[in-house]
Amino acid sequence: MSLPELERLKEYSFEIGPIRPPSEGGSRSLLIRATRNCPWNLCKFCYGTPYNRERFQLRSAEEIKRDIDTAKAISELIKVIAKKLGGMDWAARLIDPHFLCNKDFMELDEKESKNFQSVVNVFNWLHSGAKSAFLQDANSLVMRTNELVEVIRYLKQAFPSLERITSYARAKTLAQKTKTLEELKELRKAGLSRLHVGLETGDDELLKYVNKGVTSEEHVLAGRKAKEAGFELSEYWMPSLGGKTMSEQHARNTARVLNEINPDFVRSRRFVPRKATSLFEEWRKGEFQLLSPHEELREIQTMIENLEITGKVCFDHFINPAYRMGSDYVWLFKQDYDGYKFPEEKPKVLDLIKYGLGIDESLFTRAEDLVELSL
Ligand code: SF4
Structure with missing residues (x-):
């Protein structure tokens, strides 16, 4: 033929x-x-x-x-x-x-x-x-x-x-006065339907430390504006980003900001030091300490306990918590793109965290183990 x-x-x-x-x-x-x-x-x-x-x-x-x-x-x-x-x-x-x-x-x-x-x-x-x-x-x-x-x-x-039709969007841009609600509505009407926003954290000290270029207030304004314009909204947060010193405030303020936005999806992307970045250098010099797997689970626990949204909480990336079972790795949370519906499945997520905390910490993948993947 x-x-x-x-x-x-x-x-x-x-x-x-x-x-x-x-x-x-x-x-x-x-x-x-x-x-x-x-x-x-x-x-x-x-x-x-x-x-x-x-x-x-x-x-x-x-x-x-x-x-x-x-x-x-x-x-x-x-x-x-x-x-x-x-x-x-x-x-x-x-x-x-x-x-x-x-x-x-x-x-x-x-x-x-x-x-x-x-x-x-x-x-x-x-x-x-x-x-x-x-x-x-x-x-x-x-x-x-x-x-x-x-x-x-x-x-x-x-x-x-x-x-x-979906796109990444910076919260700073969404929050700007020059990007009016009417303009966002126009984009929505044209057919843009979902926005993916990198929240990373709702904690102002940490936002400043990582130079995100946006405050928690702007994050809330941006998220609410996107929702009001009719977009489906995915917000990405980064467990462990605050290391040992800012873990608690990172978890609590992330939940606070997400509660104020009430996005359709909260997606979790664990922090893994990325080569050629200054946070990688700080970690290498010992100036930034990564959380251990159990510390990270406790951070996620605090965030989830304080999270009062009506969207879905997702762990749809392989860098999220996983532990060794024989020669295989098992992910603690399901990896699908729709995750867990809140508030209905919040107890399920908390039970999984409790279960994970009962597993020997040495069996979990550590962020350090993933560095070479340059994620
Ligand atoms: S530097 Fe990276 S995380 Fe920050 S806005 Fe750009 S792509 Fe997103």
Whole structure:
């Protein structure tokens, strides 16, 4: 059977940024890069290292729309290939560097790799129902609202099957007076539906220490504004970020701020020192002490005990508490993207913490063990 469409697939690539939240990977979201890198780059535990500390760049609406056109062209070709072969499962066998480039993945040059990543992203998205898209990178809301609205409308028009469009957003940007509630509502109306915000902590001393560039008050204002505009809101907190000295205040004030926001999702991402950041250096010199696994569980316990929200509490990342059982690792909390519904399942989470505290601490993975993974 002749498949000229497979040859034509090689002609198309669009820009894909380095990261997206795990829940967007799980939903196999279409990745559209709205901006490049992080406009802040100064959080002491991160320094924009997921983006290789590269300079922040806005992209024009026209440039982003060209990427959407390319994703559309790829999706049309994949649909034709799947039809000719008898379904997406058959087409899946051809979405392989050997068929596309006659090479192993590791042998692909930059252009081929970009092409392969683009095709794989569109294929996985189509294969899982083409329902969600994620606007990359660290803070798409920093774009001019009218340009972002234009991009979102164009995306929805290109792909009417989209039910969810999501993005990272900095609380500072959401809280700014210049980003009005009306503008947020306009973005929501255009089709942007979920925002992922890095809260990290609700404690002002710790926010300052890690140079988050936002106060707890701004976090509350930002979260409430996003909710009022109609967004589904995911807030990420970082157990252990305060080390031994700020653990208690970190837990209590994080719960306080989250209670004031009442987000739809609270997602937990344990702090692991990241190379090439100043917090990593402080830890290496002994100026910052990481919590032991049981200390960290007690911190999570304090946060959860004080948490009075009506959303979901999730531990959807493998860096969250896990312990060794024989030759396997078992995660203390379930890893799925919907986690535990509060307040109904709060007792369940507290029981799990109690159970974890009864397990020999030496069996748990420590943050130190994960450093080499450069998460
Ligand atoms: S945590 Fe987010 S805002 Fe802070 S430097 Fe990293 S990417 Fe930027």
